[in-house]
Amino acid sequence: MDSQTTVDERKKLITAARLFYQRGWMVGTAGNLSARQADGSFWITASGKAKGELTTRDFVRVHGDGKVEAPYPNLKPSAETSIHQAIYSLFPEAMACYHVHSIEANLVSMFAKSEDTLHLPPLEMLKGLGIWQENPCCQMALFNNHLDVTKIASKIEVRFRNHPPKIPALLIRNHGVTVWGASPETALNYIELAEYIFRYMVAAHQMGENFR
């Protein structure tokens, strides 16, 4: 294990979690962040840890074969680890996967026109998510929430294998958003962009815009 690299990446996850906590996107123990290592394993926030107060002792390492390595006692992987595993399996370029629970992400999931798609407004900010079109018609994949998170993960895997998404983000209805990127910094940027778009949509809806 390259301990220097892994410690640094856990610190990036801690910094991001504190920022998201302060913004109300990772209240209490909600949400989970992970960063993939060169060997294919990834560090992920352990279950039940306060996201505003993480330390490097609050992570577990999940290996490619699914084996969980807990460097400190009493650590369990996040309940939503299967979603991170699905994302890393689908997207070889993804080196970080961030998932937060914001109020706006939940509200916009009610604006969806169909069961499985959320239409996004044609905002300039979509360029940050890789959409370089004038007046783009862009969608975010939407999945129903299930108590059994592995069910959500397998639906993500099946759908994206057949229909790769145009943007590196997905929404789980009444639950939260997940993004992935080539680095922890990129994933942080994507979360900020997604949340900006959601806040815009909620504000526009309050002004009478009907996204349905």
Ligand SMILES: [Zn+2]
């Ligand atoms: Zn969640």
